[in-house]
Amino acid sequence: MNPALTPLPRIPQKTLDTSHHNEILGCVAAGSDLESSILQNLSHDVESLSNHLEDEISRMVGNFMEISKINTAQGNFLEQVVKQANSIQVEDKDMNLDEFTDFVTRTFSEIIDLNIFYSKEAMNLVFVLGNVMVQMERVEAMVNKIGVLNSRTNMVAINATIEAVRSGAEGSTFKVVSDELRELAEGINGFAHNLGAEINTIRQGMTESHKIMMRLANKDMIPQMILQEKTERITKNLVKQSQYFSETVTNVMENTIKCKEISKLVSNFQVQDRAKQALEYVTDTMRAFAKRNTLQSHSLEALMGTGGDKQGSEQEAFQALNQGIAALSLEESREKRLRAFLTRGQDGSLKDLVGLNKKENKTFSGEDIELF
């Protein structure tokens, strides 16, 4: 048989007659007093619980409101971070990361193209100057050749003049021609000399230009190109990292918004008000029952007069309560707690009856909660 269904031990039956009226009334009055006392204790505890619950929930709601505020601030901050992470300011213009990557790629590509173009044109100029210098050497050789030919012409003119003088009057006409030829050779000689000097100056300039061009062409631009390519790769990686960072922060921001919504939701529950209201109904009901029992006890005492044995009846009432508790077949510690809970605030005899010391006889607090 289930222990919870064990019947209460029978109180030995007495033969009832009118002489037992006072005894019965005393018993009922003591029972009412006990019930009244228990109901008052219960209502007091429920009220304490209600107040405690209200305080705790209010504190909890306050905390959630604080969390909501913090989340709002954090959300705004994260929004700024995402905005900053997604754009870069270049020449007073905000660029998003894709635009920035395109910009960097295009810029470095143009720089490399320019380097290649300059390299090609520098070498082209070196070749052109080289060719011109070869041409200049040829021209110089030609001028030298003119000088040689002119010397020979001059020599021929001198010989012609000598022969004309030998010929006497007959050769005078011939002498005029040879003199003219000699003058012409001298003129050409002067011209060739000047031309040679000019060509020499140009050749020196060309040689110097060629040297300068060679120095420029020898300036290797490959290290800069490699550096530019590295910088481009680093920039792209930084942009990738920034995009990853932005996505992460966006996720955090979304979670923060969710937390804020949950906090708001909890803040708006007003569960403490509802719980308090419900518990107030319970305490009001219990108080009403306690009052009714007290009045009932007073009425019965009035009927009994002064000759009733109320003390004895109280003992019996508590015995009946003890038996009732015992019939629940609770564990020992729990049974003790229940007795203490129901009977605290009674006089010394009651405490002895339930077998608890004064320390255990206290009002409800969070520390009294039994953990299972």
Add this chain to the structure above:
Amino acid sequence: MSKVEVTTQSNTKKIALSGHFTAMDHDQFRGILDDLQSGQGCTSCTVDLEHLDFIDSGGLGMLLLLRDACIKQKMALSLNNAKGDVLRILDIAKFDQLFKVVG
């Protein structure tokens, strides 16, 4: 300085570069360009870079001048067997967009 060897097989002129090909090699490379521009009936030109360890911007410039000369002579041009740093430099300079890069 680079060692430059030029050979002709059937209609193809093969230029093999080795060592360091820089602007300092302009004299011998100009000779190759002059020779190419004189026209010897070749229809294609290949530059073998297998044994080339280094190329500077001047070297790149000379390859571009070779390209111009080949275009002028209507000759096909390819850069073959580049590797290591040389291949990387050709890649950075985006030579694959200008030349047929083989190997």
